[in-house]
Amino acid sequence: MTGPPDVVVGYDGSDFSMQALEWAMDEAELRRLPLTVTHAWRWPYGEADEEVKSHLRKAAEHVLYHGVDCARSRSAITGAAGDLYEGAAAERLVELSARAELVVVGSRGMGALARTVVGSVAGYTAAHARCPVVVVRGPGPIPVPRHRGAVVLGVTDHTPDAAIGFAFGEAAVRGLELVAVRAGHVRTAAWGTAMPLVPDVEVAAQVAEEDLLQRLEPWQAGHPAVPVRARFVTAPPKDALLDLAGQASVVVVGGARGSGRLGSVTRTLLRHGTGPVAVVPVTEGAPRAESARPGEGWARA
Numbered sequence: 001m002t003g004p005p006d007v008v009v010g011y012d013g014s015d016f017s018m019q020a021l022e023w024a025m026d027e028a029e030l031r032r033l034p035l036t037v038t039h040a041w042r043w044p045y046g047e048a049d050e051e052v053k054s055h056l057r058k059a060a061e062h063v064l065y066h067g068v069d070c071a072r073s074r075s076a077i078t079g080a081a082g083d084l085y086e087g088a089a090a091e092r093l094v095e096l097s098a099r100a101e102l103v104v105v106g107s108r109g110m111g112a113l114a115r116t117v118v119g120s121v122a123g124y125t126a127a128h129a130r131c132p133v134v135v136v137r138g139p140g141p142i143p144v145p146r147h148r149g150a151v152v153l154g155v156t157d158h159t160p161d162a163a164i165g166f167a168f169g170e171a172a173v174r175g176l177e178l179v180a181v182r183a184g185h186v187r188t189a190a191w192g193t194a195m196p197l198v199p200d201v202e203v204a205a206q207v208a209e210e211d212l213l214q215r216l217e218p219w220q221a222g223h224p225a226v227p228v229r230a231r232f233v234t235a236p237p238k239d240a241l242l243d244l245a246g247q248a249s250v251v252v253v254g255g256a257r258g259s260g261r262l263g264s265v266t267r268t269l270l271r272h273g274t275g276p277v278a279v280v281p282v283t284e285g286a287p288r289a290e291s292a293r294p295g296e297g298w299a300r301a
């Protein structure tokens with residue numbers, strides 16, 4: 001398929017893919033982009049003639065028609081198209097990501113089955129896509145209450161610039177606050193030879209937060225209307241972001257760095273988070289975000 005960048009959403013007719021479709025419709029409207037609803041199917045029973053397989057294909061066409069019809073009838077999107085694919089859903093989503101602005105996929109939530117689904121579809125897509133991927137997690141059937149919480153950005157020394165830019169853009173189009181979070185330990189300090197090492201938590205947090213705001217200055221200048229707040233949390237990064245995920249509209253993290261393998265924090269959010277997670281890949285040749293300079297020893301994620 002060719003054409004302008006669009007928002008792509010995987011749809012299979014389930015409640016969870018409906019949640020993803022709702023999110024994708026919002027993104028397409030806010031970004032003023034066309035929407036592509038894709039549905040993948042394949043014959044699972046071995047060899048069969050085309051006439052037999054045609055029944056399954058017709059069922060797949062019906063599922064896709066429903067998704068596209070919902071997008072056209074329940075949104076102001078100027079262009080909503082369907083994409084029917086015979087093959088693996090994750091592979092098709094990755095293929096479409098090469099020219100998409102954003103890919104959206106649903107996830108069932110926590111539990112062993114959810115981890116299998118995340119590993120086979122959402123996780124694979126997030127690890128291999130060429131554009132940002134939003135994994136919309138839901139606790140159960142729709143409707144799901146719409147969150148108006150902040151856009152939360154998880155920041156480490158290796159967070160790609162693309163993730164920071166995506167978080168600012170998402171906060172801007174949705175009119176939300178951006179909360180940049182850095183998590184880690186506090187370096188201890190010795191105040192005298194006869195005194196034990198004592199962590200000055202307040203000083204550590206202030207230094208880390210000031211440094212984080214300084215790092216975000218170029219993006220803040222480009223989005224002056226976005227309220228920005230920096231937070232330093234004395235906890236493991238995965239615990240800090242999981243704690244914030246339930247109140248956030250979306251949590252934004254960096255994706256795989258060319259290996260097709262997501263980091264432990266991102267994998268934990270996809271498996272156990274309670275809200276949407278945006279995974280932003282490191283594009284080939286993109287410069288790495290600068291490491292923290294002032295106070296970098298105070299907080300390491």
